[in-house]
Amino acid sequence: MLYRLLIQVLAFTGGFCIMSLELLGGRMLAPYFGSSIYVWGSIITVFMTSLSLGYLWGGRLSLRQPSLRRFGLIFLVAAVLLYPLVFYAESLMNQVFLRFEDPRYGSLLASCVLFVAPTVILGMISPYSVRLLVTETHHSGHVAGTLYFVSTLGSALGTLATSFYFVLWFEIDTILTLLTGALVAMWAAASVASLRA
Amino acid sequence: MKALVFCAIAIAAFAPAVTDARVIHSERSLYQNLLVVEKGTQRCLQFTVRHDQRNQTCLDKSHPKRMVFAYTQMMMAALLLNPDPLRILVSGLGGGTIPAALAELLPDARIDVVEIDPTVVEVAKRYFGYVPGPHTRVYVQDARVFGKRAVLSGQQYDAIFLDAYNGDYIPEHLMTREYLEETRRLLKPGGVVAANTFAISRLYHHESVTYEAVFGTFFNLTLGQSANRIVLATAGELPDETLLVQRAAAWEELLEPYGVPIRSYPPRMTTEPDWNTEARVLTDQYSPANLLRELD
Numbered sequence: 137m138l139y140r141l142l143i144q145v146l147a148f149t150g151g152f153c154i155m156s157l158e159l160l161g162g163r164m165l166a167p168y169f170g171s172s173i174y175v176w177g178s179i180i181t182v183f184m185t186s187l188s189l190g191y192l193w194g195g196r197l198s199l200r201q202p203s204l205r206r207f208g209l210i211f212l213v214a215a216v217l218l219y220p221l222v223f224y225a226e227s228l229m230n231q232v233f234l235r236f237e238d239p240r241y242g243s244l245l246a247s248c249v250l251f252v253a254p255t256v257i258l259g260m261i262s263p264y265s266v267r268l269l270v271t272e273t274h275h276s277g278h279v280a281g282t283l284y285f286v287s288t289l290g291s292a293l294g295t296l297a298t299s300f301y302f303v304l305w306f307e308i309d310t311i312l313t314l315l316t317g318a319l320v321a322m323w324a325a326a327s328v329a330s331l332r333a
Numbered sequence: 334m335k336a337l338v339f340c341a342i343a344i345a346a347f348a349p350a351v352t353d354a355r356v357i358h359s360e361r362s363l364y365q366n367l368l369v370v371e372k373g374t375q376r377c378l379q380f381t382v383r384h385d386q387r388n389q390t391c392l393d394k395s396h397p398k399r400m401v402f403a404y405t406q407m408m409m410a411a412l413l414l415n416p417d418p419l420r421i422l423v424s425g426l427g428g429g430t431i432p433a434a435l436a437e438l439l440p441d442a443r444i445d446v447v448e449i450d451p452t453v454v455e456v457a458k459r460y461f462g463y464v465p466g467p468h469t470r471v472y473v474q475d476a477r478v479f480g481k482r483a484v485l486s487g488q489q490y491d492a493i494f495l496d497a498y499n500g501d502y503i504p505e506h507l508m509t510r511e512y513l514e515e516t517r518r519l520l521k522p523g524g525v526v527a528a529n530t531f532a533i534s535r536l537y538h539h540e541s542v543t544y545e546a547v548f549g550t551f552f553n554l555t556l557g558q559s560a561n562r563i564v565l566a567t568a569g570e571l572p573d574e575t576l577l578v579q580r581a582a583a584w585e586e587l588l589e590p591y592g593v594p595i596r597s598y599p600p601r602m603t604t605e606p607d608w609n610t611e612a613r614v615l616t617d618q619y620s621p622a623n624l625l626r627e628l629d
Contacts, residue, residue: 166506167617170475172449173363234485239478304625307618 139204142329143265144286146207146322150214150261151290153315156298157218157258158183161251163308164221168229169243178240182247183255190259197260198267204333207264208326214257215319222309225250262287358460362452365499369460375401378428378456380499390428392461398434399592404529404561405430406593407554411492411527413580413598414552414567418442418491422483422519424476424507425497426453429463434591435494436466444469445490447479449497449504477506480515489521495528505620508540512617513547520568532562535628538612540564545606546614552602565602574599 161179162171169175194210229246236242262283269279302311357376358369368379377391391401400406408431412418419442423432426448436444444466448454451473457463465471472479476497493516497507506512516526526548530540532555544551548566555562572580577599588595615622 163617163620167477167509167511168481170449170478171504171506172475233481237482239475300624303619304621307616309618 143268147265147283147287148290149322151287152294154258155291155294159298165243168233169239174240175243178243178247182251186252186255187259190256191263194260195263198264202267204326205330208323210260211319212323214254215316218254219316222312362450364450381501398590403556407563408527409593410598411525412584413577414525415491416580420490421492422490423494428461429457436469446471447474447476449475484515484518490519491521491524493526503622505622508622509620510543510546510614510616526566528564533560534626536625538609539615541608542612543615550604554602
């Protein structure tokens with residue numbers, strides 16, 4: 137029971153971080169590429185593509201000795217790939233800006249450079265969490281449905297919290313640090329739980 | 334009796350504005366809704382259906398040169414800080430009032446206009462008689478991106494007019510310290526920035542400290558009743574009032590057809606902060622301008 141709740145909290149946090157990061161993406165790119173519709177187009181394209189790859193690889197990873205400990209490691213890797221944005225995002229965007237005149241392709245490339253790595257890893261969370269909770273085939277749809285519910289609810293809340301409040305209270309780098317902290321906390325929780333089990 | 338006559342005139346003046354307002358063109362562009370509304374002799378470009386002064390730019394068809402709104406007139410106070418600009422950047426086209434006036438007043442000046450919305454450019458030409466002058470170039474681009482590229486290619490301007498907020502939505506990346514620093518780097522020595530910004534809400538304090546962080550002391554030009562205020566800043570020293578008065582006298586006659594009461598500006602231009610100097614500076618990291626505008 138507690139095990140199931142923990143997996144759901146982890147899935148929720150994963151969803152929260154994905155959408156919070158996506159929303160911050162628009163903020164981060166605007167100084168270099170504007171805030172036109174094509175900038176959002178670039179960001180959404182990159183997030184969707186990255187998530188789709190993450191789903192694929194997360195599902196594949198779940199074939200080999202699935203465990204809570206390994207599930208937790210996904211969060212740690214995502215945190216490790218997310219946090220450097222605080223230090224390198226500016227100079228990376230500047231490099232892209234210098235090389236690409238057209239802000240459409242500039243924003244697309246910059247989104248790739250900044251967001252593909254952490255988002256692919258965050259995408260692995262959903263299929264892996266399904267694998268951890270499914271015990272019988274006839275329950276699989278129910279389990280998957282519940283996990284989609286929880287993680288998409290996390291995404292909705294991540295979107296709302298970031299756009300209504302976080303940007304009013306914090307700097308972008310502070311929010312990125314908080315997201316990293318949340319991911320590390322999820323790794324810690326999963327690690328502790330897997331030691332006790 | 335006098336009061337009665339005044340009332341009658343006032344009613345006569347207002348009545349057609351209320352009853353005759355008709356939409357002659359409406360269009361949904363990539364960025365906003367555009368409405369061209371005609372009221373009596375006035376033709377206005379509105380960006381929302383609300384009849385909010387901040388949302389429009391108007392043309393008086395019986396006096397096409399005359400600037401209808403006080404804030405547009407007040408932008409011309411830039412000429413008091415730099416009376417003879419040869420390179421001009423105008424960010425935000427609207428109905429083309431400001432760049433058209435500048436091109437007429439300063440026939441030798443090279444003017445770059447940056448407007449993000451191609452539909453606005455079309456509407457300005459078709460409904461507001463905007464014709465770019467022979468030395469004017471209109472760029473359909475995001476002002477921030479244009480500015481960054483202009484810094485890279487070493488462009489410099491004598492006067493920069495920032496008028497990119499349509500009143501309904503503020504492009505938040507155009508209201509940060511970093512953006513103003515980039516703008517400052519585009520200024521020649523003695524160059525001036527005139528920005529049409531907000532006089533109300535909590536945003537006023539944040540915006541003021543942001544301008545101060547980049548330009549130091551600047552002139553604030555407001556009209557009591559207007560929701561707008563004009564920031565006039567330079568990369569160097571601000572001129573003293575004697576010089577401002579002299580320049581105003583020199584410009585008075587030329588600006589008369591545009592309805593710009595230039596001589597009334599110097600006494601109203603103040604460097605005294607009337608904002609909360611402890612407010613947080615807006616940066617690329619922290620720029621919730623649209624949220625701050627909703628707060629008192």
